Every structure is written in structure tokens, then in C-alpha cells.
Amino acid sequence: MTDEIRQLIKDFGRLPVDVDTLASNADLYQAGMSSHASVNLMLAIEDHFDVEFPDRMLTRGVFESVDAIAAALAELGIKVPV
Amino acid sequence: MSHELDGDRAFLDSIIKVADEIARPHADSVDRDARFPSESLAALRAERALSAGIGSELGGGGVSLSAIARACFELGRRCGSTAMVFAMHHIQVATISRHAADSPWLEQYLAAVAADQRLVASVTTELGTGGDMGRSIAPLTTAGDGTSCTFEKQAPVISYGAQADDLFVTLRRSPDAEQNDQVVAVVQNGQFTLEQTGTWDPLGMRGTCSPGFVVRGQIVPEQALSAPFAQIMAESMHPITHILWSHLWLGIATDAFDRARAFVRAATKGKSDDAPPPVAVRLSHLMSELSLLRAAVDSGLAEFVEASAQPGREQLLTMTSTLRFNNLKIATSEQAPRVCQGAMGVCGIMGFKNDSPFSVGRHLRDTMSASLMIANERIHQTNASLLLIAKDV
Numbered sequence: 001m002t003d004e005i006r007q008l009i010k011d012f013g014r015l016p017v018d019v020d021t022l023a024s025n026a027d028l029y030q031a032g033m034s035s036h037a038s039v040n041l042m043l044a045i046e047d048h049f050d051v052e053f054p055d056r057m058l059t060r061g062v063f064e065s066v067d068a069i070a071a072a073l074a075e076l077g078i079k080v081p082v
Numbered sequence: 083m084s085h086e087l088d089g090d091r092a093f094l095d096s097i098i099k100v101a102d103e104i105a106r107p108h109a110d111s112v113d114r115d116a117r118f119p120s121e122s123l124a125a126l127r128a129e130r131a132l133s134a135g136i137g138s139e140l141g142g143g144g145v146s147l148s149a150i151a152r153a154c155f156e157l158g159r160r161c162g163s164t165a166m167v168f169a170m171h172h173i174q175v176a177t178i179s180r181h182a183a184d185s186p187w188l189e190q191y192l193a194a195v196a197a198d199q200r201l202v203a204s205v206t207t208e209l210g211t212g213g214d215m216g217r218s219i220a221p222l223t224t225a226g227d228g229t230s231c232t233f234e235k236q237a238p239v240i241s242y243g244a245q246a247d248d249l250f251v252t253l254r255r256s257p258d259a260e261q262n263d264q265v266v267a268v269v270q271n272g273q274f275t276l277e278q279t280g281t282w283d284p285l286g287m288r289g290t291c292s293p294g295f296v297v298r299g300q301i302v303p304e305q306a307l308s309a310p311f312a313q314i315m316a317e318s319m320h321p322i323t324h325i326l327w328s329h330l331w332l333g334i335a336t337d338a339f340d341r342a343r344a345f346v347r348a349a350t351k352g353k354s355d356d357a358p359p360p361v362a363v364r365l366s367h368l369m370s371e372l373s374l375l376r377a378a379v380d381s382g383l384a385e386f387v388e389a390s391a392q393p394g395r396e397q398l399l400t401m402t403s404t405l406r407f408n409n410l411k412i413a414t415s416e417q418a419p420r421v422c423q424g425a426m427g428v429c430g431i432m433g434f435k436n437d438s439p440f441s442v443g444r445h446l447r448d449t450m451s452a453s454l455m456i457a458n459e460r461i462h463q464t465n466a467s468l469l470l471i472a473k474d475v
Contacts, residue, residue: 039470
């Protein structure tokens with residue numbers, strides 16, 4: 001399912017680099033993800049996994065890497081095998 | 083606690099004295115000549131006000147951020163430019179203080195600010211970024227042996243750049259970093275040169291002396307704050323900027339209101355009518371507008387103080403918090419000139435004339451800068467994006 005996350009990052013993160021070249025703990029913002037792209041990514045993740053991130057989880061850190069996104073989904077009860 | 087409050091009180095008393103005795107009498111000439119408020123800054127230095135927010139263990143005054151905000155308000159009531167210089171300096175100093183904990187270099191630097199009353203200017207805007215502080219083009223380039231770094235930044239505006247001792251500069255982390263991968267560094271007098279690129283003859287805030295410059299500097303790596311820039315922005319720079327700015331805008335608007343009140347009082351003196359005259363009713367409408375502004379300013383500060391006291395300051399890292407302080411900025415930057423214009427409506431030609439005791443032209447012009455400093459349209463763009471995902475705003 002991290003593949004699903006990576007695909008969403010590919011579609012919505014607007015990264016200047018290939019997502020597949022990034023480690024799962026690589027910082028997506030440092031890789032060039034803009035604030036607006038990160039919002040689009042959050043919306044896409046909510047849609048795709050049918051969850052809602054509460055406001056307290058809407059921080060930069062929660063969406064900064066594939067691992068961080070998987071951990072956030074896990075917190076909401078979505079199991080993401082690594 | 084009471085000791086801290088005593089410190090705040092003594093500090094504010096000294097600020098009000100400087101504001102009344104120095105800032106007020108020079109405000110018109112600072113505005114007319116677009117010159118730096120050097121008399122006010124000398125007096126603030128003499129009161130050690132430039133280090134008021136630095137901890138007493140480092141030689142500072144150890145006053146609260148609430149007291150600094152209140153000082154911005156009091157200075158704003160007498161001279162908007164003095165208040166803006168004071169506010170911007172304290173935004174830098176508070177940001178460094180809140181993120182210096184694990185850095186001996188930065189702690190020593192803060193001690194030097196206190197000892198020498200050094201004035202710090204910010205170099206955050208850059209040509210080519212469209213006013214987006216979250217992006218930098220100029221990189222910090224580390225020399226081969228890693229002991230020194232250089233940069234060259236094209237700044238369209240540096241407030242009191244030529245008068246500052248030191249600079250607080252945002253940069254791209256390295257030549258191969260993305261534009262949103264930033265650091266912020268303290269650059270000291272003697273480590274940088276400024277080449278002025280423009281003139282300074284603006285509508286308002288004329289004493290801030292903010293032309294463009296090319297800044298070239300050389301520093302050691304320890305001069306960059308180690309915390310991630312996004313965290314520094316979210317926890318400190320962004321909210322503190324809007325809190326201190328909004329306090330000084332409230333100060334300017336309050337003085338405009340006070341002048342309108344003095345005008346109405348003078349206009350109704352000696353009359354024995356049944357009801358207050360129309361101009362007095364107009365003043366009452368204006369008070370409602372001023373109250374809205376004050377409420378926004380007060381609640382913004384209260385929320386920040388509360389969120390800062392939480393362990394890990396986690397609330398400040400949320401998008402809701404970004405929206406909150408963006409809205410403080412938008413609301414107060416639009417409301418302050420509205421109050422000043424209302425004051426001019428009350429005072430009429432006496433408010434329009436520059437040489438009348440009821441003049442509010444400077445107030446109106448100074449507060450008209452508010453919506454441009456980090457342009458409101460750019461903030462709306464950020465908010466529009468965040469509103470798509472935020473739930474409980």
C-alpha cells in the first residue's frame with residue numbers, strides 16, 4: 001500500500017524528481033513539494049483511503065515522507081504494510 | 083509571576099516615556115523627510131529596549147511577548163515608523179531566542195544584542211519569488227573546507243537596511259537545494275556589504291527607510307538556525323510578525339481615533355443642544371470600528387500566548403494556526419486604514435490638513451502599507467489552498 005501512497009505523491013505532489021528514487025523516509029518538501037501541492041496530496045489521500053485527517057494532524061510533519069503518511073493513516077486505522 | 087509582571091510594567095513605562103517625549107515630537111519630520119527615526123532609536127537603546135525580549139540570563143530585559151506587543155501599540159500611537167522598526171527588530175530577536183536553545187553561537191549573539199543594543203533588520207523578500215517568503219533563490223554556498231559560507235541576495239526591500247547593525251537573512255539551503263528548502267541566518271556587521279538598488283520615497287511608513295539592496299555576505303555555518311525553516315516560520319516568525327504588526331497598526335488607528343475625539347470635543351464645546359451633533363454620532367460609529375480592530379488584535383495575541391505555552395507548541399504547527407494568524411493579518415491590515423479614514427471623515431478638512439492638530443493624513447498613509455507588507459492577495463492565495471483541507475476553522 002506504500003505503492004498507493006507513492007502513486008498519489010506522483011499524481012499530486014508535483015515533485016521535480018521521480019518519487020521512486022526517494023527513500024520512504026525522504027523529506028518530500030526538501031524534494032520540492034510546494035505547500036499547495038501538499039494540500040492537493042492530502043485531499044487525494046483522504047479521497048483514496050476514505051478518511052478525514054482531523055485538524056490536529058494537518059501539520060507539515062504528518063505529510064513530509066511516505067513513512068510519515070503511512071503512520072498517519074495507521075493512526076486513523078488504515079493499515080499500510082511497509 | 084509577579085516579578086515578571088513588574089518587569090513588564092517598568093519596561094512599558096519606559097517605552098511610553100520614550101514614545102511621548104521623543105517619538106511623538108519627531109514623528110512629523112521623520113514622515114516629511116522620509117528619514118530614519120534616529121532620535122527614537124537612540125532613546126530606545128538608552129532604555130535597553132532592543133533587548134527587552136531577550137532572557138535576563140543573557141543580559142536582556144526578560145519581558146514577555148505581550149509586553150513587547152503592547153510596546154508596539156504605544157509606539158504606534160506616536161510614530162508609526164518608529165513602531166515598525168521596533169516591531170521588525172523584535173520579530174527577529176524573538177525568533178532567534180525561541181530557536182537558539184542548542185546553539186552556543188546564537189546564545190552568544192543574543193548576549194551581544196543585549197550588551198551593544200544591536201539593531202537587526204530582516205532580509206526575507208527576494209526578487210523573483212513573487213513575495214512568497216516560503217521560497218528562496220539565493221543559496222548559501224559552503225566553501226570547500228566547510229568552515230565558511232557565502233551568499234548574494236537581491237532584496238527588493240530591506241527596512242532600515244542601511245541603519246541596522248545585523249541582518250536576518252533567509253536563503254536556499256545550498257546551491258543544489260530546491261527553492262522551498264530554506265535556512266535563516268544571522269549575519270553580523272562586518273560580514274556583509276549592501277549595494278542600494280532603488281530609491282525610497284513612498285506614500286507611508288516613510289521613516290522605515292526601506293529601499294532595495296543587493297546583499298553580499300560571508301558567515302560561518304553556526305550562524306544559520308538549525309531548526310527546520312518551516313518550523314521556525316510556523317512557531318515563531320509567522321505568528322509573531324502578524325501579532326506585532328497588528329499591535330502597531332492598532333496604535334496608529336487609536337491615535338487617529340483620539341484625534342477625531344479631540345476634534346468632536348472641540349467642535350461641541352460651549353454648545354447646549356438637546357442631542358449630540360451628527361459629528362459626535364459619527365464618532366460613535368468609528369468607535370465600533372476601532373473596537374473590532376482591537377478585539378482582533380487582542381484575541382490573536384491571547385491565542386498565541388496560550389499555544390506557545392503548550393508542550394511542543396504543536397498547535398502552532400497546524401494549518402488551522404496558519405489560517406488563524408493569516409486572518410489576523412488580513413483583518414487588521416484592512417481595518418486599521420478603515421478606522422483612519424473614518425477619523426478623517428469626522429475631522430473633515432481639519433483632518434486632511436497636514437499642519438492641524440487633528441491631522442490624520444500620516445495615520446492613513448502609514449496604515450495603507452499594512453495590506454502590502456506580505457501582500458494580502460498572496461495570503462488569500464495560501465488560505466484558499468489551506469481551506470480546502472482544514473476542517474475546524
